[in-house]
Amino acid sequence: MKKGLTTGRGAASSVSRRTLLQAGLGVAGLAVTGGIALPRPAIAQAAGFDWKRFKGQHIEVLMAKGPRGDLLQKYRKEFEELTGITVGDEQVPEQQQRQKTAIEFNSGNTSFDVLMIPYHVQKKMFGKNKWMEDLRPYLADAKLTAPDYDVGDFAKGAIDYATQADGRLDSIPINLDYFILYYNKEIFAQKGVAYPKNFDEMTAAAEKLNDPKAGVSGFVLRGIKNANVVVWTDLMLGWNRDPISKDGALPEDADAVAAATLYKKLITSYGPQGSVQFNWNECQSLFALGKAAMWIDGIGFALPLEDKAKSKIVGKVGYGVMPMGPKANHSALFGDGMAVSAFTKKKEAAWLYVQWATNKTMQARNLTGGYGSPGRNSSFEMAKTATDLKAPREWVDCMSGSIKIARPGLPEIVGVTEFRDIYGIALTNMIQGGDPAAELKKASEQFKPILAKTEAG
């Protein structure tokens, strides 16, 4: 294996626990000092900045289908009126959007000018090929960046997460996703169980709350290959173990096996039957029906869980920061950014869109509207006094708590999909009876040559 392999914690390219901790402290610090100026609901024309410089141009935006896409589409007109630039925005299902961007970039001619990029999947691949425009010159140009944009308002950890290994900032974070522990307060109260402080208590709670006869599972977790890997790596961070360690070691050591064993136990002993094929949507359905006591997943499910039309547990959902693991307390971090295609001829107009999509107002809307978790400190400050929060305040508090312990949940490598696929199959084999140590060893043997090949050059 190549020495010095980036795992998501190296040099300038990646985000570390420390930088995210700093980000969290930044948020906390702002609370103490009274915070920064709050953005207004509408975007003001900053004095001297000409938003209409590229009036009459048309840009295409390609986004993954999801809440952030909904948010951007909802306020699209605002951007069009502000700049005179017309926007064609398209939301494509996540997997297909990733395929489309990669294939079009490879062809050297993209149909989109702006794209949404998942850091945990494509950051390194796109960065290595310089497929996205370096935004630092744009940020430094007073004619292209509004004075109130304030890139310094982004949490340091968020900017570090977006920054490439060579120091290029080729995207701006629009959403950061932390893994949290959802729990059903009613089921916990009925059996007199307290929120678990560590993994042992979490397992004990699952055992106590698991009641198959009543149709209630102690836990519900993703089991389907590929999607299941992030749950395992989230648990593995509790052993202070990155998915691929700083020295390039693959996850087959005692800590990785211990995390896989816990994952297997939670699913097979306390999970519903058929969990092996569950993705987040099946988990969400059962949890929202009150058929599961706990669920570990991304933080972005508050809106459907608090929607009476989709959930039977409105007002009963607890949002908990990941409990302490045997060696550390971490929450797996994932995220998306907005970027400008290096192949577009309308780079400046595209940058104006990225700037608008990630400005203080839009990031605050992301949080207060329950669309997701922003990267700007000011968004959290605004949420403190906001009276129109769509999601419970406990959810925002959980987000603030998770930021402080967040750490990348997937390795920063080109072959992330292969990593998820191969180890994902190993996890499904475990659920169906396989031995964790043997399955992880086999998966590592399969993945080692792929890693060497994809990281070469």
Place this chain on the structure above:
Amino acid sequence: MTTGATFSDHAEEAVPTGHLDRFTLDGRGRYMLFIVPALAVMFAVIIFPWLFTLFMSVHDWRIGQAKAFVGLENYRNLLHDERFLGAVIRTLIYTVLATALPVVLGVLSALVFHRNFPFRGVLRAVFIMPMMATPVAVALVWTMMFHPQLGVLNYLLSLVGIPPSLWVFDQATVIPSLVLVETWQWTPLVMLIVLGGLASLPTEPYESALIDGATPWQMFRRITFPLVLPFIMVATIIRTIDAVKSFDTIFVITLGGPGTASETINLYLYTQAFAFYQIGYASAMVVVFMIVIMALCLMLLYLRQRAQWN
């Protein structure tokens, strides 16, 4: 020239016999121009993609990385790729089941609907409805029905005292469950083809057989089945090709899982091409897959020829 002269007679007169003249606009080449658009389209949509696929298959080509010529290495790797070999076996099992069941049930239902009974037309229309639905929509509906806790199938089983099944949520039952969906959707197609065959059968052999005192089984075995066999073979060929290249149903319902338990060649090559971006390796798989399909088709066409009426 006679008044009964044909177009070809005129053509023969118009075409000089000289070797070079055949390619001039005054000669046969004039007529060749008419097939140029068709040839151009064929080259663009069939021949070029195939040549390019062959070209990609002999390269180590990953999106985002430089390509390198590797000769037949991708093909050699396929022979040692356990996941690919597993996918081949699963494809064969799936194809056999997803062909045999609709064909058997389709023939039986054709025999039923060939008879006259009340509401035959209405029932026949209802029977062919699954075939008219979009496969992806069908797959989404079945995905919900298969759900072990919330699906209607386990509820129906519980009503008759049968324990719940895990359907597509278990390695052991995933292929039979997917075959169930294929059978539900495509049995009507076989029924329609065979029904058409039954309607075209002559009545004389049956009259003779009745006079000779043949039983219904003897009439089916000695008259109906041999006469309708060419139609069954057509249905079998169509079903086999459909089943072997099946993608949408499996992709939507299981994504090839649990693990790789329902991963067929098509799903695996999709993963290689569009998830791992290994275009070269996936192209080699496409070539092998195409050879398998062509071999199957040739075999079935040969069997169909043998089943022709004498």
